[in-house]
Amino acid sequence: MGSDQHYDFDAIVIGSGISGGWAAKELTERGLTVLVLERGRDLPHGTGYLGEHAPSWKLPYQGKPERDRNARDYEVQSTSYAFSSANRQFWNNDSENPYAMDEGRPFSWYRGAAVGGKSLMWGRQTYRWSEQDFNANKADGRGLPWPVSYDEIAPWYSHVEKFIGVNGRKEGLPQLPDGDFQKPMEWYGLEHTIKDRLVKAVPEITLTNARTAILTEDLPGRSACHYCGPCERGCSTGSYFSSQSSTLPAARATGRLTLKANQVVDRLEYDDAQGKISKVHVIDGQSGKRRSYSGRLVFLCASTVASTQILLNSASGAFPDGLANRSGVLGHYLMDHFLRIGAVGMFTDDADSYYYGNRPTGLYIPRFRNVGEQSSELDFVRGYGYQTMTMRGDWMMQFNSRGFGAALKDKLRKPAAAWTWYVAGFGECLPNANNRLYLSKAKKDRFGIPQVAFDFQWSDNEYAMARDMQAQAQRIVKAAGAAFAIPMGSTEALSVPGEGIHEMGTARMGDDPGQAVLNRWNQAHDVPNLFVTDGSFMTSSSCVNPSLTYMAFTARACDYAVEQLRAGSI
Amino acid sequence: MNRRELLQCAALLVSGATASKLGFALTDEQLVYLATAPDYARAKSDFFSHQQRKIIAAMAEATIPATDTPGAIEAGVPHFIELMVADWLNDQERALFSAGLADMETRIPQDHGKSFDLLEAQQQLVILETMEAAAADSPWYSQGNIRRPFISDAPFICMVKELTIWGFFTSEVGASQVLRTNMMPMRFDGNLPLAPDESAWAPYMFIS
Incomplete structure (x- = not known):
């Protein structure tokens, strides 16, 4: 690195979501000047959360979906459980920014549209990977071995957990390592009843708090949860973790952060002579003006799909198949968790028990299949966990009742007779070279950038796992004492790929530059000043929610990158 | 304002x-x-005629009447229905709704001598129950058929009922005077005794 060379910033971070926010924080806190480029609009923390605390009578159609607008502009985004009129401004406008949905095979791509990215409306469940997860590819040969062990990443998990605030309960399970938790949220009466029964009837099953990045204790500048309920509308008290509430303010506090919204990254320019990225080319999303920025380091944190799109669109003479893609695996090994398979139980227990406040998370049943070693009785490798939700029915669960008048009114105003317990699996997906995203040859977006297309199919392993997931959920719900149990989901047609919103793996890491885009430090094998730390680095998928792992690897990569920069080796 | x-x-x-x-x-x-x-229901609409407004108000109030707590009219449900029919229903649904409403306008006076809104409460109830019995085969009534989009070819009586119930319990009156609402609970307690006559909390997330 020529010390006389001028750079606009020490580091350029592309994306301001979960990973980009962490890169901004860690790099600025280590003394670097950082430019964060966000393609979405600017959105102030707090006042930008336009739907926060809006009661139903203020919402368009009093909460019924805006069907015409959603069909026209939010065809994909509006299929998410977290999308509503109260947070529409957080989501990509699918008609303005489409992808090539009619090519390849169906894949739902959910995408943020504002500073904060998907951290504004993420599901917030936060789990460590286990030693078994990091060993999985090596152990069963279904994927490239991970170059990083649990012990190496564990201190970074702690670092992240302490800062973001994760409430949870320690269980001492090897398959779901404990972390640095805030006190867990309280349980419903029915959940205590269920737990007591499961301990006796199915002792191999653990029912624990969903470990969730929502504060139960204050942190600097952020308040403990006030239990209003719909986190995905944004939280002005910063009670759930988002980059807006946490990492971006920390980066800003250093005085070394510059954040620019409406900056669509077109491509990264590779300088053959230096063997590094020399410029980041952007298009202003409002004016259409083009310009470029230079930085010693580039952290690509635009989300799995968008980061991979940028790399593929940055092909050059040196990299004809996409930047940093000498291995040829860029865009391949796309993964997502399949979900919504399980069981629903109706309970006559605890009918005289009710609640106060809206607990914005549920309980969790950690993986219990193939724990430690492969079971000879199972026809699939890896495993799954269940997210569970407990609900007391209300008028919305019985509005289609027969009858009119005072009796109907009285029935609908009261809690329904039964408690309902939803047990919904999240299954690990194997890495598969045929599952991929690629640039459409036919379609470009309004900036002239080739649109992304997908080609993804679940494999036999996921289908076999889904069958077990559904059968075991029914066993668990029955053991919990349900008056009746109903299977949930179809094991014939799994969720549309992408619907897990855990898309990952298209620029995987590994020690062999011939088989991986990134090395063990999230650094591109082929381009020393390029780091990719969103979900695209993932070499396998585990079955737990992945964001904590993205954050921990991001922080670790920043630490390494700054060391290398100071040592003069980047 | x-x-x-x-x-x-x-x-x-x-x-x-x-x-x-x-x-x-x-x-x-x-x-x-x-x-x-x-409030959403404060928007203006001139979709229904004066006579149609009276009929819809009477149907809504017969479905969710004032008791010791307010009913559909006080909660603004008739106007909510008018807004929804005008702006939210699609063309197919609106045509079905309008045909059903036109039938109420003509058939009821022929059969009962008076417009629906002028009939005794008991007569209104019998008419609604008869309409419901005739619609009983509709999937609208299938048990558990609640987490789904609006059923576009649902019978008129079902459309009125769905919009009435939705409009009532998501209105300020319905959510806070009939159900219970607290936008800032500040704590969570999952195990409190439920009194026999206690109302449910107004939900914060909406299905469909």
């Missing part, structure tokens, strides 16, 4: 958003802080 609401209405007029039937469909630029926005 306070000054802020007035300004917002002015903004809507200037922007030409009234080209939509109600002018409620805000663009992103117009999207305001919803908690301080005017």
